[in-house]
Amino acid sequence: MSISEMAFQVKEASIRLAAAGTELKNKALENIARLLMERKDEIIKANNEDLQRSREEKLAEPLLKRLKFDEAKIVDVIDGINSLIKLEDPVGKTLLSTELDEGLELYRVTCPIGVVGIIFESRPDALVQISTLCLKSGNGVLLKGGSEARETNKILAQIITEATEEVGIPPNWIKLLETRADVNEMLKMDKYIDLIIPRGSNEFVRYIMDNSRIPVMGHADGICHCYIDEDADIDMAIRIVVDSKTQYVAVCNATETLLVHKNIAPKVLPELKRALDSKNVELVGCSETQKIIPVAPATEEDWRTEYLDYKLSVKVVGDLEEAIEHINTYGSGHTDSIITNSKEKAAAFMSLVDSGNVFWNCSTRFSDGFRYGFGAEVGISTSKIHARGPVGLDGLLIYKYKLIGNGHIVEDYAKRTKSFKHNKMNKQFPL
Amino acid sequence: MSISEMAFQVKEASIRLAAAGTELKNKALENIARLLMERKDEIIKANNEDLQRSREEKLAEPLLKRLKFDEAKIVDVIDGINSLIKLEDPVGKTLLSTELDEGLELYRVTCPIGVVGIIFESRPDALVQISTLCLKSGNGVLLKGGSEARETNKILAQIITEATEEVGIPPNWIKLLETRADVNEMLKMDKYIDLIIPRGSNEFVRYIMDNSRIPVMGHADGICHCYIDEDADIDMAIRIVVDSKTQYVAVCNATETLLVHKNIAPKVLPELKRALDSKNVELVGCSETQKIIPVAPATEEDWRTEYLDYKLSVKVVGDLEEAIEHINTYGSGHTDSIITNSKEKAAAFMSLVDSGNVFWNCSTRFSDGFRYGFGAEVGISTSKIHARGPVGLDGLLIYKYKLIGNGHIVEDYAKRTKSFKHNKMNKQFPL
Numbered sequence: 001m002s003i004s005e006m007a008f009q010v011k012e013a014s015i016r017l018a019a020a021g022t023e024l025k026n027k028a029l030e031n032i033a034r035l036l037m038e039r040k041d042e043i044i045k046a047n048n049e050d051l052q053r054s055r056e057e058k059l060a061e062p063l064l065k066r067l068k069f070d071e072a073k074i075v076d077v078i079d080g081i082n083s084l085i086k087l088e089d090p091v092g093k094t095l096l097s098t099e100l101d102e103g104l105e106l107y108r109v110t111c112p113i114g115v116v117g118i119i120f121e122s123r124p125d126a127l128v129q130i131s132t133l134c135l136k137s138g139n140g141v142l143l144k145g146g147s148e149a150r151e152t153n154k155i156l157a158q159i160i161t162e163a164t165e166e167v168g169i170p171p172n173w174i175k176l177l178e179t180r181a182d183v184n185e186m187l188k189m190d191k192y193i194d195l196i197i198p199r200g201s202n203e204f205v206r207y208i209m210d211n212s213r214i215p216v217m218g219h220a221d222g223i224c225h226c227y228i229d230e231d232a233d234i235d236m237a238i239r240i241v242v243d244s245k246t247q248y249v250a251v252c253n254a255t256e257t258l259l260v261h262k263n264i265a266p267k268v269l270p271e272l273k274r275a276l277d278s279k280n281v282e283l284v285g286c287s288e289t290q291k292i293i294p295v296a297p298a299t300e301e302d303w304r305t306e307y308l309d310y311k312l313s314v315k316v317v318g319d320l321e322e323a324i325e326h327i328n329t330y331g332s333g334h335t336d337s338i339i340t341n342s343k344e345k346a347a348a349f350m351s352l353v354d355s356g357n358v359f360w361n362c363s364t365r366f367s368d369g370f371r372y373g374f375g376a377e378v379g380i381s382t383s384k385i386h387a388r389g390p391v392g393l394d395g396l397l398i399y400k401y402k403l404i405g406n407g408h409i410v411e412d413y414a415k416r417t418k419s420f421k422h423n424k425m426n427k428q429f430p431l
Numbered sequence: 432m433s434i435s436e437m438a439f440q441v442k443e444a445s446i447r448l449a450a451a452g453t454e455l456k457n458k459a460l461e462n463i464a465r466l467l468m469e470r471k472d473e474i475i476k477a478n479n480e481d482l483q484r485s486r487e488e489k490l491a492e493p494l495l496k497r498l499k500f501d502e503a504k505i506v507d508v509i510d511g512i513n514s515l516i517k518l519e520d521p522v523g524k525t526l527l528s529t530e531l532d533e534g535l536e537l538y539r540v541t542c543p544i545g546v547v548g549i550i551f552e553s554r555p556d557a558l559v560q561i562s563t564l565c566l567k568s569g570n571g572v573l574l575k576g577g578s579e580a581r582e583t584n585k586i587l588a589q590i591i592t593e594a595t596e597e598v599g600i601p602p603n604w605i606k607l608l609e610t611r612a613d614v615n616e617m618l619k620m621d622k623y624i625d626l627i628i629p630r631g632s633n634e635f636v637r638y639i640m641d642n643s644r645i646p647v648m649g650h651a652d653g654i655c656h657c658y659i660d661e662d663a664d665i666d667m668a669i670r671i672v673v674d675s676k677t678q679y680v681a682v683c684n685a686t687e688t689l690l691v692h693k694n695i696a697p698k699v700l701p702e703l704k705r706a707l708d709s710k711n712v713e714l715v716g717c718s719e720t721q722k723i724i725p726v727a728p729a730t731e732e733d734w735r736t737e738y739l740d741y742k743l744s745v746k747v748v749g750d751l752e753e754a755i756e757h758i759n760t761y762g763s764g765h766t767d768s769i770i771t772n773s774k775e776k777a778a779a780f781m782s783l784v785d786s787g788n789v790f791w792n793c794s795t796r797f798s799d800g801f802r803y804g805f806g807a808e809v810g811i812s813t814s815k816i817h818a819r820g821p822v823g824l825d826g827l828l829i830y831k832y833k834l835i836g837n838g839h840i841v842e843d844y845a846k847r848t849k850s851f852k853h854n855k856m857n858k859q860f861p862l
Contacts, residue, residue, distance in 0.1 A: 015759060019782045098804050104793060106803055113815050114785065194815035209621075209644040213637065215816050216646075236838040243840035328446060347862035350833050351450040354545065360862075362535060362836025371844070372537055372832070373529050373853035384544050384625035385646050386817040389832040401803070401820040402781050405793025407667040409674035413802070422804035431778035431791075 003185035007142060007192035009172040010115050014140030016170035018112045022089035024168060025136055031163040032132065033081045039159055040074050046151040047124065054148045062250065069124045069152050077128040083375050084136055090393045091138045097425040101418060103406040107429040110397050112138035114194040117186050117214070118378065121199055122146035127156050129376040131174055135164065137396035142186055142193065144177040187212035197391075199379050202332070217386060217395070219379035221306045222252030222334035224364040227323040227349065229340035230261040234268050236361065237339045238275050243363040244337065246279045250308050252380060253335050253357075253367040257303060257313045259323045262288065265316045269293045281310045288316035303330040320345050324352045331355060333382045335367040356381065356388035402429055434616035438573060438623035440603040441546050445571030447601035449543045453520035455599060456567055462594040463563065464512045470590055471505050477582040478555065485579045493681065500555045500583050508559040514806045515567050521824045522569045528856040532849060534837040538860040541828050543569035545625040548617050548645070549809065552630055553577035558587050560807040562605055566595065568827035573617055573624065575608040618643035628822075630810050633763070648817060648826070650810035652737045653683030653765035655795040658754040658780065660771035661692040665699050667792065668770045669706050674794040675768065677710045681739050683811060684766050684788075684798040688734060688744045690754045693719065696747045700724045712741045719747035734761040751776050755783045762786060764813045766798040787812065787819035833860055 036043070047069040054067060096108035116139050120126045127145055134141040145153040157176040165171050177183060186193065190213040198208045199219045209216050226244050228237045244255035260268060269292045276283060284298040295314065302313040303326070317323045327336050337359035338349040346360040357367040367389065369377025374392030381387050387395030412418040467474070478500040485498060527539035547570050551557045558576055565572040576584040588607040596602050608614060617624065621644040629639045630650045640647050657675050659668045675686035691699060700723045707714060715729040726745065733744040734757070748754045758767050768790035769780040777791040788798040798820065800808025805823030812818050818826030843849040 015783055015785060018785075019779075100797070100802065100804065104797075206644065213640040215814065217816075233838070239838055239840055243842050247841045247845065343862065346835075348450075350831075350862060352446055354446055354449075355831070357832045357834065359834040360836065362834055362839040363841050365841035366531070366535075366834055366836075366839070367832070371531065371841070371851065373531065373851065383646065384829055385648070386829075388829055398815055398817075398819055400781075400786070401788045401798070403788065403790040403793055403797055404777075405791065405797075407664070407670055408793040408797070409670055410678045410794050410796035410802070411674050414678065420802065420804065431774060431781060 003177070003182055004189060006175045007115070007186065007189040010140040010142055010175055011192040013170040013172040014112070014115045017135075017140060017173045018091070018114070018138045020138060020169065025089065025138070026085050027167045028135060028164040028169045029081050029085050029132060031167050032160055033078045035159050035163040036074055036078055036128070039155075040071060043074060043152065043155050043159075044070060046155040049151045050149050059148060063122055063148065066121075066123045067148050067152075073125055077125050080129060080376050081132050084132055087136065087375055087393065089136070090397050092429070094427070094429045095399055097427045097429070099421055099423040099425050100403075101408070101421050104408045105404045105425070105427075107402045107404075108399050109402055109429045111400050113396055113398050115140040115142065115192055116396065117142045117189075117193045117196045119144045119183060119196070119198045119200065119208075120146070122148050124149045124152040124156060126199075127153050128160070130378055131157075131160050133376055133378055133393060133396060134174070135169070137393050139396050140173045142175050142177060144183050144186070150178070184211070187214065190214045197378055215386075216383075217381050217391070218383045219381060221332055222254070222380075222382075223257065223304065223306050223330060223332040224253055224255045224334050225257050225259055225327050225331060225336045226255050226364065227259040227317075227327070227336070227338045228261060228264060228268055229320065229338060229342065229345055230263040231342040231345065232264060232268070232339040233341060234264070234271065237268055238272050240337065240339055240361070240363050241272060242275050242279065244365055245276065245281055245312050246310065247363065247365050249310055251365075252306075253364050254308070255312070255337075255364045256306055257315065257330070259315050259317050259326060260289075261320075261323075262316050262318055265289070266292055269314070276312065279310065281312055283312055283314055285314040286316055289314045292316075306332070320348060324349060328354050333384070334380065335359065335364045337362060337364050404430075434608070434613055435620060437606045438546070438617065438620040441571040441573055441606055442623040444601040444603040445543070445546045448571060448604045449522070449545070449569045451569060451600065456520065456569070457516050458598045459566060459595040459600045460512050460516050460563060462598050463591055464509045466590050466594040467505055467509055467559070470586075471502060474505060474583065474586050474590075475501060477586040480582045481580050490579060494553055494579070497552075497554045498579050498583075504556055508556050511560060511807050512563055515563055518567065518806055518824065520567070521828050523860070525858070525860045526830055528858045528860070530852055530854040530856050531834075532839070532852050535839045536835045536856070536858075538833045538835075539830050540833055540860045542831050544827055544829050546571040546573065546623055547827065548573045548624045548627045550575045550614060550627070550629045550631065550639075551577070553579050555580045555583040555587060557630075558584050559591070561809055562588075562591050564807055564809055564824060564827060565605070566600070568824050570827050571604045573606050573608060575614050575617070578611075581609070615642070618645065621645045628809055646817075647814075648812050648822070649814045650812060652763055653685070653811075653813075654688065654735065654737050654761060654763040655684055655686045655765050656688050656690055656758050656762060656767040657686050657795065658690040658758070658767070658769045659692060659695060659699055660751065660769060660773065660776055661694040662773040662776065663695060663699070663770040664772060665695070665702065668699055669703050671768065671770055671792070671794050672703060673706050673710065675796055676707065676712055676743050677741065678794065678796050680741055682796075683737075684795050685739070686743070686768075686795050687737055688746065688761070690746050690748050690757060691720075692751075692754075693747050693749055696720070697723055700745070707743065710741065712743055714743055714745055716745040717747060720745045723747075737763070751779060755780060759785050764815070765811065766790065766795045768793060768795050833862075835861075
């Protein structure tokens with residue numbers, strides 16, 4: 001089947017899925033959970049094939065670890081599905097209701113976006129999380145996972161397809177793409193696909209943007225900052241920076257650059273260096289930093305680099321303004337934290353830093369859908385429109401305006417024989 | 432000054448503008464209104480230059496009419512500004528608040544998108560509406576108007592710039608582009624511009640999408656439908672179709688195709704033809720239509736055509752399903768109306784038609800920001816993400832996650848010495 005036919009089928013199914021009730025969608029989620037457990041041996045067997053092939057192909061150890069999908073991981077994704085079942089159905093909520101005139105009522109009602117194309121990396125759990133989020137939010141989905149996980153992804157997609165068709169979800173709401181060439185075909189399907197969510201490097205996201213008319217929600221790199229203000233508590237600052245940098249280095253919400261106010265730098269930097277040395281973090285710094293602690297020089301390139309490693313760049317700044325300016329210039333709009341005892345400075349930082357997540361006195365590592373209480377997430381958006389930060393169910397929704405009249409025509413208002421009332425109601429859409 | 436420098440300046444200003452208070456923004460809006468009135472003679476003089484040149488260049492009469500910006504129009508835009516002042520400030524609203532753990536509080540707070548690039552057509556009132564909407568919503572803006580209106584746009588932009596700088600709005604928040612080449616440069620500024628809103632033809636919107644990485648919110652054509660169900664009231668149906676087609680033909684929310692249920696077609700079509708004949712509407716129809724009323728045949732192309740004229744294509748359908756299928760295949764996702772006495776059929780139509788505006792028993796012409804009670808509008812979006820339907824202030828906003836802690840680190844939760852509470856609060860962001 002061509003990608004165009006596949007996309008058309010998903011589009012057709014998505015229209016029906018959008019109208020599916022909460023009970024049906026939850027029943028389908030329960031059936032997915034049941035079937036995943038029932039067929040766990042098949043899943044583990046497919047995953048072992050992927051692992052064996054990837055080992056032969058010398059895939060790096062951390063990636064092999066992410067690829068592994070054993071019984072414990074299956075239990076985890078089933079737990080995730082059970083939490084998702086408990087979440088309120090986000091579709092069909094009335095966001096706004098206005099009486100335009102007597103008998104003419106306007107409602108803004110949430111609905112699914114339609115068809116979402118998602119390209120994700122090696123972890124097979126992502127397939128289950130993403131597709132169940134799409135199901136609960138009523139969206140059709142075209143998925144492309146990492147080729148390392150192809151056998152695992154295939155069996156998972158098959159189980160999800162069977163489990164949902166069994167209970168009466170419109171068939172074809174989910175399709176798995178198999179090759180990179182399929183992805184390139186998918187990018188042309190602006191007639192059928194409403195949103196692309198590419199999870200991967202900045203470069204990859206830019207490639208997608210350059211090669212598609214379909215809107216792209218960016219799940220890109222994170223160049224996150226901590227800023228230690230002159231009014232910071234030093235112990236707290238060290239604790240937060242160490243956590244932000246080292247709690248898990250290979251993730252987008254780990255801190256890559258530390259900014260320090262010049263008045264506190266002589267006190268905080270030596271202590272901080274000791275703490276980071278003990279975690280084997282390599283430091284590079286600006287010339288002011290180098291006057292205080294012995295570190296290699298940071299280049300302009302360092303401020304733009306996401307290390308994803310035990311490495312931190314350090315810059316001494318003259319004031320809060322300079323810190324904000326640095327973050328807005330070099331950051332990626334992901335997550336930035338200020339450590340200060342000043343409420344005013346925290347307020348200014350949180351207002352002026354142009355990032356999706358702005359923190360006061362806590363670690364940048366908190367920027368995550370699970371920690372935010374959203375349940376599963378599709379990813380973290382650094383886009384400026386539609387959805388920002390960790391994206392859960394809400395980010396997969398949009399709304400429709402629904403207007404109910406009783407023969408109302410515009411000519412009556414143009415001739416001014418009638419006029420608009422625009423009364424706010426507080427009413428659910430009645431149909 | 433290069434477009435890149437201009438875009439950079441607007442970006443810088445937008446960061447400050449995002450933090451501007453309600454009082455300051457309203458003061459600036461008042462000052463714009465005052466200065467527009469004070470300098471109305473200059474505006475009218477510039478507009479006369481545009482009119483004279485455009486007449487010499489043989490601009491069509493309806494376009495000349497749209498270009499004209501006289502004292503009455505100035506009073507209208509000032510009225511619009513005064514309504515905008517009365518609207519609540521949409522920035523800084525807390526949409527969600529969650530206690531993640533003791534002392535660790537998450538807020539989702541509305542903020543401006545940042546910098547918006549808007550390309551609009553000949554009406555100079557659009558410049559004032561768009562820029563004041565951007566100001567109230569805290570967005571920087573790059574504007575490009577129709578070249579017919581260049582002198583009028585220039586003086587209007589100058590007045591808005593002066594009026595806002597006078598009261599202390601960050602300078603450079605608004606810039607006017609002058610040439611088509613400037614627009615092409617603007618499309619490359621994905622580093623500084625967060626959203627492009629092109630108002631114009633479908634072709635034009637597609638050109639923009641093909642030539643920019645910047646997200647595009649489509650303000651495209653409207654292929655709107657009325658569907659007369661078998662259970663319709665015939666008088667109401669005729670009244671609504673005549674209004675939807677003829678109340679103002681040159682606009683995107685005018686109906687272009689009529690769908691009629693086969694069981695009611697023999698009764699409704701002859702009457703409807705008489706009503707539309709009296710308005711000089713040309714009809715084309717499918718073969719079933721031609722069996723009932725004498726009209727020229729409609730081609731496949733007709734179903735895809737936005738006439739923007741006194742012309743209507745007519746198709747007889749077997750049932751509601753076929754009507755919905757036709758609309759989802761040939762429509763542009765703009766506005767579609769069902770005329771029926773059946774609540775169940777209305778509910779199905781409003782749920783399954785994949786358009787931004789779905790109506791029951793009223794004219795498609797109601798799909799408009801003013802009629803919806805939104806005050807001014809940037810345009811009508813047929814995009815599936817971010818904002819749909821008439822776009823007012825809300826569509827120019829996004830949100831930030833703001834997290835307040837007291838030294839909280841993720842390691843405590845990873846080691847399970849602490850655990851998340853995720854309690855819903857109902858609290859405004861306190862800073």
